[in-house]
Amino acid sequence: MSIYLIALLFALLGAAIFTIIGLISGTDETAIMVPITLLVILLGAPPEGVFAFFMAGVLSKHLTHAVPTALLGIPGDTTAVPLIDHANTLRRLGMPHVALRKMISGGVIGAFIALPTAVLLGQFLGQFADFFKSSSGIIFTLAAVLIAFFSKGKWASILIIIPFAFFIKALDSVSFLMLDKHLSITFFLGIAIGPMFCNILMAASPVSKNDLTRSKPNEYNLAPDTKSWKGYFPNPFKILSKRQSIFTGITTFLSSLTFVFSPVGMTSLMGEIVGSRTKGAYKKSTTSLTVMNGVTESTYIAEAIIPLIAFGIPLSPVALGPASPLFNAPPVFTVEPVHNLHTLMSSWDFFIFGLIGITVAVLIAYPFAMNYARKASVLVLKYISQEAIVAMFIGLAFLLAYNEAQLLGVVLTFTVATVGGLLNRILGVGAGVQFMVFYASSWIMLQLFGI
């Protein structure tokens, strides 16, 4: 079977899975992307297939997570948080469907602009790759400090860098003693599911239980919907005004170049810049939403692709979180030595298979979200229980950890999840910081103790 056909099938699979997952609101990006992408890699998918799967998955998820954001007023996941104010304005005005359509049309444009831009920039930065690779230890450490400072935990995040590096290194040494090999999937699965696991632990303790106890179920207000165009596949340029399309084009191009900042930060910034230049509540909200969702998409795609093409080591918030399996999924992909999509695919491959991924996502998720947003959210809210979803992800984490190192892997994952999750929930030390420290830990310990 030709590699293009295989990539197409994986893209279809990614789009189908994540179109549905996107509808489930409040899901944590990293906790979901990491285990599922890992599975695809460990099951032996070719690199091109993995990449097409990832791109289709990311874009589909972002297109459908606009549904709970617009219709229910709760962020589809963390990247949708900055959009919630504008979405709520339109929802209060009885136009949540307008918000939804503007958002996802902006996202589609953003994706198609980000892909070529990111490939070209990655290609350009590639000439510095040797420098980055040879000094990756210190770069990871400096990046950890930087990301820590901009995380919610601020100084607390910086203070825990060395203790957390020590913790990681200690676990690594113990497990190396027992298995004679270094583990890594177990570590970052632990970091990824940390916040979810931490909630479960808190609920199990009488001391902290009260914070999480509710006397009645959550209430969701679902806004009405009206369809206003004919046919199945609406044209995004017709949904947007010319001005909105142009603004989205410019901002998504710019944000594709800034791959080291967090997508949430770029989204807020660009939304603010464009919003302040637009008058009238309706125009301001719709334009901001279009631009913001476009920027989220473009930053996200650029942050995954640029470090992949240029360095092969994860040097951006997205590469450290949701996209981390593309860099490091032993024994298939490794960072030391660099043996991952960076070495296995050319820039041209990234463009072609990325294009297959996002095109498939647009063909599946875009019309789906446009036509069936309301029906789909009613189905999810009425029939899919949160218990089943949480249990599924805990089960997946268990399975992957067990596959890497049997019982030791499971214990290790849940140890990291406990510590990482509590740091995350209580001190605001985000998953990105923890991933960065994980990569920096060897270098830090080598400098401090010579081991």
Place this chain on the structure above:
Amino acid sequence: MTNTQYDEKKNTAEKKFIEILGDTVSGNQLIISIILSVGASFLGYQLGQWIFPKFADPQMINSYSLLTGIAGILIVVAINTILFKPKRILVEDETSSHSLKEAFEDLQIDIDEEIRLIEEDPVTKKELENLGILSSLQSLKGADNK
């Protein structure tokens, strides 16, 4: 104007819910779901480890076992979905021009100013007209001055 009826929701008292990842769940049901899910993934994986060595390429045994593990998890997802119903209250909103006026007040938007800005911009005006929203907005004109 303000005799909107609120249905007093019967507070299903004594029932305690726990908020996990932004949604409410029942603690006991969550524990059972997790045990089932972990158990199924373990059994599925072990089943794969037992069956596949008999005919599959030794390199692929772990990958295939992951697949049987996932199959186990998916079966449990279906079972959990049937056994445990979501703990959510779904309220379907309706928008009338009355609530629209209220919304403008809540959001502290000047209605006349908003309509003026929309009417000045032919693109936005056309867009709202096509959506069928323009007329209900215009009917609010001057509502602030009453």
